[in-house]
Amino acid sequence: MRPVAFTGHGMDRADHVRAAPDRLAAMRARPDARLVMLDGLSPQIEDNALVLASLADVPAHAELVFMGLRDDVPLFARVLGEGDTRPAYEQRFNHALLAMLSPRDLALYGGTRSLVDWHARHRFCARCGAPTQIAKGGWQRDCPACQAQHFPRTDPVAIMVVEHSGRLLLGRNARFPAGSYSALAGFIEPGESIEEGVSREVLEEAGVTVRDVTYVASQPWPFPSQLMIGCHGYADSDELAIDTTELEDARWFSRAEVAEAMARGRDSTSFIAPPPAAIANLLLRWWLERD
Numbered sequence: 001m002r003p004v005a006f007t008g009h010g011m012d013r014a015d016h017v018r019a020a021p022d023r024l025a026a027m028r029a030r031p032d033a034r035l036v037m038l039d040g041l042s043p044q045i046e047d048n049a050l051v052l053a054s055l056a057d058v059p060a061h062a063e064l065v066f067m068g069l070r071d072d073v074p075l076f077a078r079v080l081g082e083g084d085t086r087p088a089y090e091q092r093f094n095h096a097l098l099a100m101l102s103p104r105d106l107a108l109y110g111g112t113r114s115l116v117d118w119h120a121r122h123r124f125c126a127r128c129g130a131p132t133q134i135a136k137g138g139w140q141r142d143c144p145a146c147q148a149q150h151f152p153r154t155d156p157v158a159i160m161v162v163e164h165s166g167r168l169l170l171g172r173n174a175r176f177p178a179g180s181y182s183a184l185a186g187f188i189e190p191g192e193s194i195e196e197g198v199s200r201e202v203l204e205e206a207g208v209t210v211r212d213v214t215y216v217a218s219q220p221w222p223f224p225s226q227l228m229i230g231c232h233g234y235a236d237s238d239e240l241a242i243d244t245t246e247l248e249d250a251r252w253f254s255r256a257e258v259a260e261a262m263a264r265g266r267d268s269t270s271f272i273a274p275p276p277a278a279i280a281n282l283l284l285r286w287w288l289e290r291d
Helices: 021-029 095-100 103-121 194-206 255-267 279-289
Strands: 034-036 052-054 064-070 073-078 133-135 140-142 155-164 167-172 184-187 210-221 226-235 249-254
Touching (some): 034 103, 064 103, 103 210, 167 184, 255 279
């Protein structure tokens, strides 16, 4: 199975440096330290690589996140004035830009985007409302008023391929391009396991009871900051009861239809498969390739 997009950053996160202000300052002062350059929350790209600039022109008071060491080079990112306030489903990546970057540059960008966006949207304490301050190399924000500590969040999302009699359940919502179908997905709620989240989401969206849920793979998805947890399960019945507030349509697809969609891309006559960078694409490939 090929690497999942947004993974493989190849860095030493160097947590011991984050917690030591003197060591962090020394990293920031190194002449080879580099800043991951963003245009808002989009990557700046030159010669098919992320632009990494010198820190020489960065003001001393600027809030910087220490991303870690890559090839022993300290990498930082600058916190923006504001984050992306759009709902997650509206935060679409430019797939042409995505294809230009190497896997480790894409992973570095994904982590950078998530952290910079989180800082921009968490400048005030959720407990008392006072302004917060960057801490631990950017992997924490502290409230000087009530001493609360705030940490970057990652929202777990279950995404699943559900099987019945050799066919796969896929769905689409109104925001998808015409003809596109993908794996069902939904946020895991407080107080439930991954398996319970999978079962609940499929039952709510498609009216299908799922059993024997197993884990396949995961993907950090930085729009804004989710952990996609890819799973597989079996349905007891192929009868559907679609929640049209969630899905525009859901269908069972044969192995031949899934294979044709994966092989022919937008020329497929069965459906248009998820883009290669999405874990849903990996799940369909995994299902086709498994014994």
